[in-house]
Amino acid sequence: MSEVRTRFAPSPTGYLHIGGARTAIFNWLYARSHGGKFVLRIEDTDTGRSTEDSINQIIDAMKWLGIDHDEGPFRQMERQQVYLDYAERLLKEGKAYRCVCPKEELDRKREELLKAGQKPKYDGACRHKNIQADCGQPYVIRIATPPVGVTVVDDMLRGTVTFNNEELDDMIIVRADKTPTYNFCVVVDDAEMRISHVIRGDDHLANTPRQIIIYKALGLPIPKFAHVSMILGKDKARLSKRHGAMSVLEYRDKGILPGAMVNYLVRLGWSHGDREVFTIDELKKLFDLDAVGKSAACFDEDKLGWINSEYMKTEPAESLAPLVSEQLSARGINAALADIVKLLPMLRQRSRTVLDLASGMAGFFTDEVVFDQQAAGKILVKQVAPALTALADKLGKSDFSKVESIESDFKALLEELGIKLKDLAQPTRVALTGGTVSPGLFEVMAALGKDKCVSRIRKAAQMAESSAV
Numbered sequence: 001m002s003e004v005r006t007r008f009a010p011s012p013t014g015y016l017h018i019g020g021a022r023t024a025i026f027n028w029l030y031a032r033s034h035g036g037k038f039v040l041r042i043e044d045t046d047t048g049r050s051t052e053d054s055i056n057q058i059i060d061a062m063k064w065l066g067i068d069h070d071e072g073p074f075r076q077m078e079r080q081q082v083y084l085d086y087a088e089r090l091l092k093e094g095k096a097y098r099c100v101c102p103k104e105e106l107d108r109k110r111e112e113l114l115k116a117g118q119k120p121k122y123d124g125a126c127r128h129k130n131i132q133a134d135c136g137q138p139y140v141i142r143i144a145t146p147p148v149g150v151t152v153v154d155d156m157l158r159g160t161v162t163f164n165n166e167e168l169d170d171m172i173i174v175r176a177d178k179t180p181t182y183n184f185c186v187v188v189d190d191a192e193m194r195i196s197h198v199i200r201g202d203d204h205l206a207n208t209p210r211q212i213i214i215y216k217a218l219g220l221p222i223p224k225f226a227h228v229s230m231i232l233g234k235d236k237a238r239l240s241k242r243h244g245a246m247s248v249l250e251y252r253d254k255g256i257l258p259g260a261m262v263n264y265l266v267r268l269g270w271s272h273g274d275r276e277v278f279t280i281d282e283l284k285k286l287f288d289l290d291a292v293g294k295s296a297a298c299f300d301e302d303k304l305g306w307i308n309s310e311y312m313k314t315e316p317a318e319s320l321a322p323l324v325s326e327q328l329s330a331r332g333i334n335a336a337l338a339d340i341v342k343l344l345p346m347l348r349q350r351s352r353t354v355l356d357l358a359s360g361m362a363g364f365f366t367d368e369v370v371f372d373q374q375a376a377g378k379i380l381v382k383q384v385a386p387a388l389t390a391l392a393d394k395l396g397k398s399d400f401s402k403v404e405s406i407e408s409d410f411k412a413l414l415e416e417l418g419i420k421l422k423d424l425a426q427p428t429r430v431a432l433t434g435g436t437v438s439p440g441l442f443e444v445m446a447a448l449g450k451d452k453c454v455s456r457i458r459k460a461a462q463m464a465e466s467s468a469v
Contacts, residue, residue: 003036003196005031006030006036008020012052012055015248016062016248021248021265022228022265033284040059040072041075041076042075043186045185064258065261079189087174098140099139099172100139101122124170142172149165150163151163155208155226165213186207187215191218195223229293231296232296255308255356260304266287305352312353321341322337327357331362347360372434375430381467385461391424392457395445396454400449410424410442427464
């Protein structure tokens with residue numbers, strides 16, 4: 001196979017979780033870095049658990065991440081006859097057989113093996129009975145696994161992994177209700193879709209020898225395999241809901257940018273020197289399996305937050321502003337995109353997420369200040385009231401078209417009152433923003449405008465005057 005063709009094949013039984021997203025990203029980037037094709041396939045043969053909502057959610061999550069597919073999405077439930085035709089071929093060639101063993105008998109034999117301390121496996125009772133389709137009994141179709149020898153998996157990440165065939169039983173490839181099983185569908189689909197590289201989690205490694213046996217029985221080319229280590233929580237336990245959000249879209253709702261999410265998930269296993277932050281275009285050029293480690297990676301929300309803060313500094317205004325607008329709208333604040341864009345240079349450097357940015361920006365579009373009561377009680381005390389009143393009077397005559405003019409008038413007032421910068425700067429900051437932390441004070445004043453500044457400072461002066469302290 002000269003052309004690199006990868007695929008992501010989720011089962012739509014829930015949301016797109018962190019591990020699945022990383023698998024999709026690895027396959028996508030490997031195809032992009034090698035000039036190949038990326039295929040999306042929905043493995044929906046588990047009809048009892050697969051839902052349309054899950055399919056839509058998975059596709060929405062991939063769109064949000066920016067993972068575009070070249071072919072698909074294909075759905076296995078629409079290809080049932082294809083799988084049955086391949087199974088019929090194996091039956092005709094004597095590489096598969098019908099099995100009529102009752103479930104009760106199989107369960108009994110399984111229990112006996114377990115009690116004897118042996119690994120449960122089918123004993124091949126029907127393998128040589130030549131049972132026909134008109135036998136009058138329910139039957140499954142099983143692959144005739146070689147009873148001796150080994151099946152070798154040449155893994156691109158783990159090297160050679162050998163499995164003894166005697167430990168692999170004659171697995172079912174078609175159930176009694178005529179639905180094909182996972183391992184059989186995967187092989188047929190990967191072969192027909194000309195998948196050259198199968199990159200997936202190491203929890204699939206045990207399936208690989210079974211799939212190779214099916215490839216060989218069908219005479220189909222075997223793709224290259226790469227099994228990626230699982231993702232752990234910070235406590236080194238397998239990642240689960242107790243470690244935080246599991247759904248990719250939950251992180252979107254937390255204010256994480258899609259590029260940052262992709263960047264972070266790629267770095268869970270892949271490295272390029274000591275660099276942590278990459279653009280998506282860089283990842284499309286640099287990613288390769290040679291730099292994917294064998295050890296399990298640990299998911300760290302703090303690290304994700306840091307990478308997101310780096311992305312927040314460089315995200316184009318035309319893509320960041322609508323995200324902020326959406327968050328502001330959820331708070332009942334309607335702000336023009338142009339006004340949001342003007343505030344980005346001042347606020348984005350201090351924001352870890354889009355939610356942080358929206359929170360910091362909200363006060364610029366409202367008439368009322370939401371005060372940090374502890375800060376207001378500590379700083380807006382009676383003794384600062386005269387200075388705040390004087391500042392409001394001064395700013396009412398200031399030129400707000402330039403930050404330098406505001407700063408000059410502010411410092412002139414300090415000299416007139418004979419006080420230091422810190423004596424008035426912090427009360428002013430609380431008056432304007434409600435808290436003690438903000439971007440540069442004079443930049444905040446310019447962004448708020450004269451009317452809001454004067455109004456807020458006068459209100460704070462009144463609060464200070466009525467303070468008991």
